[in-house]
Amino acid sequence: MYTQALDIPDPGREASLKAVPPPTDATQVAHQARFDARIDADGKIEPQDWMPEAYRKTLVRQISQHAHSEIIGMQPEGNWISRAPSLKRKAILLAKVQDEGGHGLYLYSAGETLGTSRDQMLDALHTGKAKYSSIFNYPTLTWADVGVIGWLVDGAAIMNQVPICRCSYGPYARAMIRICKEESFHQRQGFESLMAQMTGTPAQRAMVQDAVNRWWWPVLAMFGPPDADSPNSAQGMRWGIKRISNDDLRQKFVDATVPQARILGVTLPDPDLHWNEARQQHDYGAIDWDEFWATVNGNGPCNSERLATRVKAHNDGQWVRDAALAHARKQKQRTLKEAA
Numbered sequence: 001m002y003t004q005a006l007d008i009p010d011p012g013r014e015a016s017l018k019a020v021p022p023p024t025d026a027t028q029v030a031h032q033a034r035f036d037a038r039i040d041a042d043g044k045i046e047p048q049d050w051m052p053e054a055y056r057k058t059l060v061r062q063i064s065q066h067a068h069s070e071i072i073g074m075q076p077e078g079n080w081i082s083r084a085p086s087l088k089r090k091a092i093l094l095a096k097v098q099d100e101g102g103h104g105l106y107l108y109s110a111g112e113t114l115g116t117s118r119d120q121m122l123d124a125l126h127t128g129k130a131k132y133s134s135i136f137n138y139p140t141l142t143w144a145d146v147g148v149i150g151w152l153v154d155g156a157a158i159m160n161q162v163p164i165c166r167c168s169y170g171p172y173a174r175a176m177i178r179i180c181k182e183e184s185f186h187q188r189q190g191f192e193s194l195m196a197q198m199t200g201t202p203a204q205r206a207m208v209q210d211a212v213n214r215w216w217w218p219v220l221a222m223f224g225p226p227d228a229d230s231p232n233s234a235q236g237m238r239w240g241i242k243r244i245s246n247d248d249l250r251q252k253f254v255d256a257t258v259p260q261a262r263i264l265g266v267t268l269p270d271p272d273l274h275w276n277e278a279r280q281q282h283d284y285g286a287i288d289w290d291e292f293w294a295t296v297n298g299n300g301p302c303n304s305e306r307l308a309t310r311v312k313a314h315n316d317g318q319w320v321r322d323a324a325l326a327h328a329r330k331q332k333q334r335t336l337k338e339a340a
């Protein structure tokens, strides 16, 4: 998932990001010129290349927020694996949730190429310092929520993530290519599950509509604050990290989703949503940004539950990490002994 624009400002670090110091000596000036030329030519920056400190910090923040979102995002749907209504739905859901875990792992690996360890990134998540996508702090109350997450949340993720396949940082761009292919499966399985429910009983159709009503607005907020309130966006665009603005992505998502809702037979819960002939786009109502910021800052419906579950899973897995390290040590000793 799920850059809401996976780069939520962190007030503590803003000062260092905004103050990009000018290069001081001739070597630095040369490095900066080479970096700028590569970006201007739409080339890739690789881990061994020189890069400005602010570029590195921005990427670590964005990639780690993205990784955390994938990992925390396993929880709302994981709740339903044991309650899926058929073996087929259970197998699909298991595969999807495992994909999300895999996305997290690729992204932590991409983050590590920037010189920040996985332990550091996880520690920031577990202590509540790091952000993750606001959307995963909402509860999954019914089976229809699982379908709606696939259709809308993964659908929004694709909108957000396809442009990141062209990100200027090589390891992030390459990780996103595989991730986007899997997100496409996630979106389609969600839509197909909802289609099945919409051909069911009136109670099933009502359950789908209720889930759409609860998820629609938080999904629109996932794209991040309006462009006017996104001070880092311009720099992200200059560096080739961000390619399309939050508002433009949100608009693309609304325009793509309205016809899909019509096919499903659900109503999107926005009385102001209608086609604007002049703009050739949909107009839509006002998003509750207070709710968004409250959720991002830890006060959403499930924030503390999500974090507590994550920390417990990490602690419960300590013996696996210890065993893997002990095994690696033993193998190394054996190799050294054989070589002697």
Ligand SMILES: [Fe+2]
Pocket: 001, 070, 099, 100, 103, 179, 183
């Ligand atoms: Fe994902």
Ligand SMILES: [Fe+2]
Pocket: 001, 100, 154, 157, 182, 183, 186
């Ligand atoms: Fe996904």
